Amino acid sequence: MNYYSLNKKAPDVSFKDAVIKGIAPDRGLYFPEQIAPLPDSFFENIEELSNEEIAFNAIHQFVSDEIPNEKLREILANVLDFDFPVVELEDDVATLELFHGPTMAFKDVGARFMANCLGYFSEDATNEVTVLVATSGDTGGAVANGFLGVEGVKVVILYPSGKVSDIQERQLTTLGQNITALEVDGTFDDCQKMVKTAFLDEALLSNMQLTSANSINVARWLPQLFYFLFAYKQAKSKDKKIVFSVPSGNFGNICAGLVAQKLGMPVKQFVAATNINDTVPEFMKTGSYNPKPSKATISNAMDVGDPSNFIRIRHLFKDNFEALAQNLTSYTFTDDETKEALKLIYKNSNYVADPHGAVGYLGLKSYQSTHPNTYGIFLETAHPVKFLDVVEETIPEKLAIPTQIQKVMGKEKKSIPIKIYDDLKSFLLH
Numbered sequence: 001m002n003y004y005s006l007n008k009k010a011p012d013v014s015f016k017d018a019v020i021k022g023i024a025p026d027r028g029l030y031f032p033e034q035i036a037p038l039p040d041s042f043f044e045n046i047e048e049l050s051n052e053e054i055a056f057n058a059i060h061q062f063v064s065d066e067i068p069n070e071k072l073r074e075i076l077a078n079v080l081d082f083d084f085p086v087v088e089l090e091d092d093v094a095t096l097e098l099f100h101g102p103t104m105a106f107k108d109v110g111a112r113f114m115a116n117c118l119g120y121f122s123e124d125a126t127n128e129v130t131v132l133v134a135t136s137g138d139t140g141g142a143v144a145n146g147f148l149g150v151e152g153v154k155v156v157i158l159y160p161s162g163k164v165s166d167i168q169e170r171q172l173t174t175l176g177q178n179i180t181a182l183e184v185d186g187t188f189d190d191c192q193k194m195v196k197t198a199f200l201d202e203a204l205l206s207n208m209q210l211t212s213a214n215s216i217n218v219a220r221w222l223p224q225l226f227y228f229l230f231a232y233k234q235a236k237s238k239d240k241k242i243v244f245s246v247p248s249g250n251f252g253n254i255c256a257g258l259v260a261q262k263l264g265m266p267v268k269q270f271v272a273a274t275n276i277n278d279t280v281p282e283f284m285k286t287g288s289y290n291p292k293p294s295k296a297t298i299s300n301a302m303d304v305g306d307p308s309n310f311i312r313i314r315h316l317f318k319d320n321f322e323a324l325a326q327n328l329t330s331y332t333f334t335d336d337e338t339k340e341a342l343k344l345i346y347k348n349s350n351y352v353a354d355p356h357g358a359v360g361y362l363g364l365k366s367y368q369s370t371h372p373n374t375y376g377i378f379l380e381t382a383h384p385v386k387f388l389d390v391v392e393e394t395i396p397e398k399l400a401i402p403t404q405i406q407k408v409m410g411k412e413k414k415s416i417p418i419k420i421y422d423d424l425k426s427f428l429l430h
């Protein structure tokens, strides 16, 4: 399987090269040249398959023979060693819990898959690969955890100072070894811009092999389609049209869900729920795409004003707005609405959601108010404990700290403060 650049001005590359490069030399995102639907029998009999088998069937065409089947199965077993339960909260409303992994956010899946692939590709490489990644909160921890101790790979994480939660910051600044955290005096968009600039900087590129572990990297992005299939497997027997509501920031997660739909998953609609960073809801309303600076919210992992993956979503629908609108609905919610939703979910279902999941819940409810008779699943993208302050000040419950989180609580934060791109550059070249 080859990948082409969405800017169409760079050569096609293999899966391996797409993973190692991260982004194409013309700054375009890589996209698979083909998405071949899985046979109907796969979906008809999906409940007989284990998660690993489902994932293998779904990802195989994208990896092709660049990783031997045996090795790919071994990687999937490593990546998917935790649960992905669909928990029903109300009639026709359920949540897909994606927080049972080591850093308690869905990003564990993509980060671990990418780390395993890059580890495999680096085995016989002589040059070290440097992974450069910008985080709005959860990517940093997932990447740090996934890549910790991977031979031949150095990881540099950029995060916006003061704009990630305390636990998120600990997860990305306390591991050490091959992981370095750069604390940026700016927003997530500033971090993302610096990373993108680095990928165009000849002086850097001639000195080192740089790649990205953001969802622009195909090995981070594509495996996120797995758990939509796992959820479909669990909800299939409901015999109603299934709708997924995905709390979205950079739109990598929902874009992977739409790839699962292209593979043939019989799902009616995707709802992209955002906080007040409403570039996509505005686009779906007006048809014009106007990126804006990101604004800080209580669902900080979605504070993105210019979502990188939206271009992939438009491309999936051949830039046909009507076709896109038939599959994607988008809503925006304020922090106050999000807090009300946290309270409501707690009161009605005795369930503690996190602020991102609560935005997903609101999106689902809005959609279902005009589309009854659907079975809705919103993604609980992180464990509420990662947003302890907001959650505990909104609902009357003290959260227990899970063991995964306890491990980082006592460790010392280590970060290097930076302000501008030149600081990043001199750090990388030192």
Ligand SMILES: *Cc1c(COP(=O)(O)O)cnc(C)c1O
Residues within 6 Å of the ligand: 105, 106, 107, 137, 138, 139, 215, 247, 248, 249, 250, 251, 252, 253, 254, 301, 302, 356, 381, 382
């Ligand atoms: C990253 C993240 C999101 C947004 O996912 P995208 O793929 O960037 O749209 C939502 N919720 C949480 C908890 C996250 O960490």
